[in-house]
Structures are given as structure tokens and as C-alpha cells.
Amino acid sequence: MATYAQPIATRRRASGIPTGRLAMWWLLGSEIVIFGGLLMCYLLFRHSYDHWHVAASHTNTVFGAVNTFVLLTSSLLVVLAHQAAESKQGGKAFIYLWLTIGGGLTFLMIKSVEWTMEISKGYTLPSNLFWSFYYTAAGIHASHVIAGMVAMAIVSFDVLKGRNLQRVELVGLYWHFVDIVWIFLFPLLYIAK
């Protein structure tokens, strides 16, 4: 009988779901506390310091809205990649994954243009507490976008060969979470002025 090793993440299922997916959910649970803590701090200070709305009025809503559109669309693309992987269409999943990476790249390019404009106007990390929060929250989020893009790129080449297709769902879960974080950052940093 043929014997070959499958990663433990795909076969041990004491919890009733594949261990890889369970691990991803735990990771996302810990991320909730990281981003949740940051956003709660922002809310507490925003509520305490009325003058923050003056600083917030300098953020560009158009950039924020376009980036929300880009991330929501990339979420659709990664869920389509997951669906293609489920039906064992590795090539199709590969294309969707790279379209998602393209979405992430677009997001980062828009962010860099936006930050360049803000920094050139003198709104930098040490300008005041609002801008400190702004750059910290958006910066941590952007680092998660980069991490997601790298993970997707690594997974995609295996997927193209028809291997480890279940990993598409795992990177997809991560990407959707990054999207959800932005869904909350958008009104906090760009809408409430």
C-alpha cells in the first residue's frame, strides 16, 4: 500500500476541523486582541480629546474609500480562489490568488501616495497623538497586508502544481481578517471628522 506523508495540519482533526484551519482561527483570535486593543485606545482618546476631529479632518476620505473598495474586491477574489481550489482547479486558484496579491499591491501603492502627501504637509508620526495613532494603526495594518501577500505568493506556486490546495482557504481567512480590520479603520480614521 502506498505510504506518503501529509502535513499534520491536513489530517489530525481532534477538534472536528482540520488542524491548519483551527490554527488560523486561533491566530485570528489573537489578532482581534491586537487590533481591538489599538482601536479601543483610539476610541478612548478620540472621545476624550475633542480637538482630534480637527486633526482627523486632514485625512483624505477619497484615498480611504478607494482602498476600501480595493480590499473588499480582493476579498471577493480570494474567496473565488478558495472555491477554485475546492474544485481542484489549481491553475484557476493560482490566477485568483495573484489577482488578490495585485489588489494588495494597489492598496499599498495608494497608501504610499497618501502618506507621501500627508508627510509633505508636515503631518508625521510625532506631530501629535492623533497622527501617532493614525500611522501606527495604518502601518500595522499595512504590514499585515504585506504578510498576507507574501503568504499567498508562497502558497500559489504549490497550488499551481495541484499541491496543498487546502492552504488557499487558510490564506483566504487571513486576508478576509485584514479586510475586516480595514472596514473598522476606514470610518475611524477617514469618516468621523
Add this chain to the structure above:
Amino acid sequence: MASTTIAHAPQDDHQGPHHGPGFYVKIWALLMFLLIVSILGPMLEHPMLTLITAFGVAVVKAVIVAGYFMHLKIEKRFITYMLLGMLAMVGLFFAGTAADIHRLQGTNWVNVARFQYIEKSLEEIKKLGESGEHH
């Protein structure tokens, strides 16, 4: 030679109906509609409407992404409880610190440093606004 057969987990073992691409496109269209609402709502400059359209809609969007794109609706129930537990921890943090942070002064105390910070920040914002207009 000893051999073992490894039980493979299926690609997808979610408990529930599976949807086609058209379903996910519809969900995306709904998210786009909600995005437009969250941008247009605050333009009316009514505080309550801003709260509902910006933050209320953000919660709805997050629930839709988690429920349908992340398949939380058909995921094992304990995952939802675990995530809600994490959110409860964040809520606990908020409740534990809010009382201290929100008050500038009490019966026998005044947060002098914070008053100074507000004054300093207002001056800085004024300066930044002026330099921003020159750019």
C-alpha cells in the same frame, strides 16, 4: 514492510450549503452598496446618522465578510464562541480603562498634564493647519 494509510481530510468539511461564484459576487455587490452608504451618510452631518452609517454599517460589513467570505456561518460553532471571547476581552479592556481616561478632574484631583497636552495639541494643530494651507 509496514505500511500505513493516512486518512485525508476533505478539502472542505464545512457544515452547510455550498455556493457558486454568483453568490459571492452578490455579497460583494452588497458590500459595495454598504460602502457607498457609509461614505454618503456622514455627509449629512447629523451625529446620530454618522454613527449609524459609518460605524453601524462597518459592523454589518464585518459580519457579512466573516459570515459569508470566511464561512463562519457554516463553521463549527466553537470557533464563533472563541472569536466572541476575544472580542469580550477587548470589551473588558475598554470598560476597565474608560473611566480613568475619560475624566479630566475629580473631587480632589486635576489631571494637569492632560490639560497641558490639550492646549499644546491645539497650538500644534493650528500651526500645522497654517503650514498645510501654504503647501
